[in-house]
Amino acid sequence: MQIAIVADAAxxxxxxxxxxxxxxxxxxxxxxxxxxxxATGSSPLGTYAVLAARVRAGQLDVTGVSAFALDEYVGLDPxxxxxxxxxxxxxxxxxxxxxxxxxxxxxGAAADLEAACARYERLIREAGGVDLQxxxxxxxxxxxxxxxxxxxxxxxxxKTLAPQTRADNARFFDAPDSVPVHCVTQGLGTIxxxxxxxxxxxxxxxxxxVAQMIEGPLASVCPASALQLHPDAVxxxxxxxxxxxxxxxxxxxxxxxxxxxxx
Ligand code: GLP
Numbered sequence: 001m002q003i004a005i006v007a008d009a010a011x012x013x014x015x016x017x018x019x020x021x022x023x024x025x026x027x028x029x030x031x032x033x034x035x036x037x038x039a040t041g042s043s044p045l046g047t048y049a050v051l052a053a054r055v056r057a058g059q060l061d062v063t064g065v066s067a068f069a070l071d072e073y074v075g076l077d078p079x080x081x082x083x084x085x086x087x088x089x090x091x092x093x094x095x096x097x098x099x100x101x102x103x104x105x106x107x108g109a110a111a112d113l114e115a116a117c118a119r120y121e122r123l124i125r126e127a128g129g130v131d132l133q134x135x136x137x138x139x140x141x142x143x144x145x146x147x148x149x150x151x152x153x154x155x156x157x158x159k160t161l162a163p164q165t166r167a168d169n170a171r172f173f174d175a176p177d178s179v180p181v182h183c184v185t186q187g188l189g190t191i192x193x194x195x196x197x198x199x200x201x202x203x204x205x206x207x208x209x210v211a212q213m214i215e216g217p218l219a220s221v222c223p224a225s226a227l228q229l230h231p232d233a234v235x236x237x238x239x240x241x242x243x244x245x246x247x248x249x250x251x252x253x254x255x256x257x258x259x260x261x262x263x
C-alpha cells in the first residue's frame with residue numbers, strides 16, 4: 001500500500017486528480033479509453049472539481065472514458081436528488097462532461113435486485129474491468145456500502161446499512177428516517193479486481209478508520225482493510241485523517257524516497 005500524507009483537503013484533491021488524469025492519459029494512448037470506478041460521498045468531491053477544471057481548461061480529454069459507481073440505495077426513486085444515480089450525474093458526469101451512456105450506477109429500483117446485481121457485475125467485466133477505483137471510507141471503515149463483517153470475497157449484492165451509516169448520511173435527507181435501510185453495493189471482491197485502488201480521506205472524523213485500514217489487522221470488521229490485499233492501492237490523506245497512525249513518520253520517509261519512475 002502506498003500512503004501519501006499531504007497538508008490538507010485541497011492537496012488530497014490535487015494528488016488524487018493527478019493520479020486519475022494519469023490513468024486517463026495512459027489509456028487514451030493505448031486506444032482503449034479508461035474505465036473509472038467512481039464513489040459518492042463528500043470525500044471525492046474536491047477530486048472531481050479538480051478534474052472538471054482540467055477538462056474545462058482543455059488539459060484533459062475524457063472522450064470515451066466510462067465510469068462505474070460503487071453503490072446505490074434500494075427503494076429510492078432514481079430521480080430523487082440523493083439517489084446515487086442523481087449524485088453521480090451532478091458531481092461526476094456533468095462537470096467532467098462524460099458521455100451519460102458510459103456512466104453506470106447499480107439499479108436499486110429493479111424489481112429483481114439479484115438479477116440487477118448480476119447484470120452489473122457482467123457490465124463491468126464486459127467493459128474490460130475497472131482501471132482505477134476511487135474510494136472514500138466511512139467512519140466505521142466501510143468502502144462502497146460494504147459494512148463491517150462484509151466478506152472479502154463478496155460481489156455486488158443487497159446489503160443492510162449500518163445504523164451509523166444511516167445517521168452519517170441523514171444530513172442529505174429531510175429526516176433521519178428518510179435514509180433508506182437497504183442498498184446495492186459492489187462487493188469487496190468486486191472492488192479488489194480493479195487494477196488500481198485510490199482511497200481519499202480527509203479530517204479527524206476518519207482518523208480511526210484510516211488507522212484501522214492501514215495498520216489494523218486484515219479483518220472484515222474494517223472492510224477497508226481489504227486494501228491491504230491489493231497489489232496497487234494508494235491512500236491519500238490529509239494531516240487530520242493521518243492523526244491516529246502510529247508510523248506516519250515512516251510513510252512520509254518512504255514518500256520522500258520513492259524510487260525513480262514511481263509516482
Ligand atoms: C457513503 C458511501 C461511500 C463513502 C462513504 C463516506 O455512505 N456509500 O462510498 O465513501 O459513505 O462518505 P463521506 O465521503 O461523505 O464521508
